[in-house]
Amino acid sequence: MAQIIDGKQIASELVAEVANGAQAIFSEYGIRPGLAVVLVGEDPASQVYVRNKVARAKEAGLNSIEHRLPADTDQATLNALVDELNADEAVHGILVQLPLPPQLNEEEIIARINPDKDVDGFHPLNVGALVVGNARLVPCTPQGCLIMLQKTLGDLSGKHAVVIGRSNIVGKPMSMLLLHANCTVSIVHSRTRNPEEVCRQADILVAAVGRTEMVDAGWIKEGATVIDVGINVTERDGKRKLLGDVNFADVEPVANAITPVPGGVGPMTIACLMNNTLIAARNQLS
Ligand code: NDP
Numbered sequence: 001m002a003q004i005i006d007g008k009q010i011a012s013e014l015v016a017e018v019a020n021g022a023q024a025i026f027s028e029y030g031i032r033p034g035l036a037v038v039l040v041g042e043d044p045a046s047q048v049y050v051r052n053k054v055a056r057a058k059e060a061g062l063n064s065i066e067h068r069l070p071a072d073t074d075q076a077t078l079n080a081l082v083d084e085l086n087a088d089e090a091v092h093g094i095l096v097q098l099p100l101p102p103q104l105n106e107e108e109i110i111a112r113i114n115p116d117k118d119v120d121g122f123h124p125l126n127v128g129a130l131v132v133g134n135a136r137l138v139p140c141t142p143q144g145c146l147i148m149l150q151k152t153l154g155d156l157s158g159k160h161a162v163v164i165g166r167s168n169i170v171g172k173p174m175s176m177l178l179l180h181a182n183c184t185v186s187i188v189h190s191r192t193r194n195p196e197e198v199c200r201q202a203d204i205l206v207a208a209v210g211r212t213e214m215v216d217a218g219w220i221k222e223g224a225t226v227i228d229v230g231i232n233v234t235e236r237d238g239k240r241k242l243l244g245d246v247n248f249a250d251v252e253p254v255a256n257a258i259t260p261v262p263g264g265v266g267p268m269t270i271a272c273l274m275n276n277t278l279i280a281a282r283n284q285l286s
Pocket of ligand 1: 141164165166167168169170171188189190191192195208209210211229230231232265266269
């Protein structure tokens, strides 16, 4: 039977480390690292994410500041808020919750955030720094996946890692992190021929697709380690359930280790956001 990788537990440990770091900053400078979270509109999933992030920030000893704007906010108003947060010395990290309503230009907002405060790690400067192997602030979800892999497997050198998905927020940065950890990396996407065959070669499989239980045991090499990033809200047996991109019951008997959904990648994403806020605060204060 596979080891179940306990994302909740590893995330709690990381948040406790962040709390120690935040306390050290408070002792030295008399301030708490500040995280500004901006939510535009009423998207229910975004509201849940923001609520969780704000609650976790408090637990980590961070000062979290929430800005809620109406769904019809225009670009100039959001730009002005980002400018204000960039200039605010009490704010060390800025997170604008995505997706934004359609009238707003996400790329423009991401590029407007001061890269030193870009705790999501999406600013082109931070993306470039990651690619050239000089990472500054790294996207939270792939960073959380990497931490779980290293806790489970130790050194990842020489392992064949297959990442399903090539989005800017998960798939691409995940592939870069695995490459820098000396894995041999393959990326599977919607145009890949024979994706199952590619995935069956993986020592490490990271699924970040957004398709409920797409990956079953036929995609898995015996003894592989499987990280399921997917969060798919599904109706099953008349109940609302969160399911991953991996069919857990099918894959678990074949894998060496596997993350559950929920309780795997999700808590790690939030813990890494707290950690990025601490890193950003340290950098700005030193
Ligand atoms: P995107 O929709 O941006 O990207 C999905 C990727 O999957 C694309 O690169 C797409 O390929 C690829 N893909 C789609 N269908 C197939 C297929 N049939 N075979 C192979 N590849 C396919 O999603 P995200 O990266 O933003 O998110 C992925 C999942 O992770 C979602 O379920 C999301 O909810 C979840 N998520 C979870 C987080 C967490 O904290 N746990 C955080 C962020 C996301 P192509 O590029 O060719 O279209």
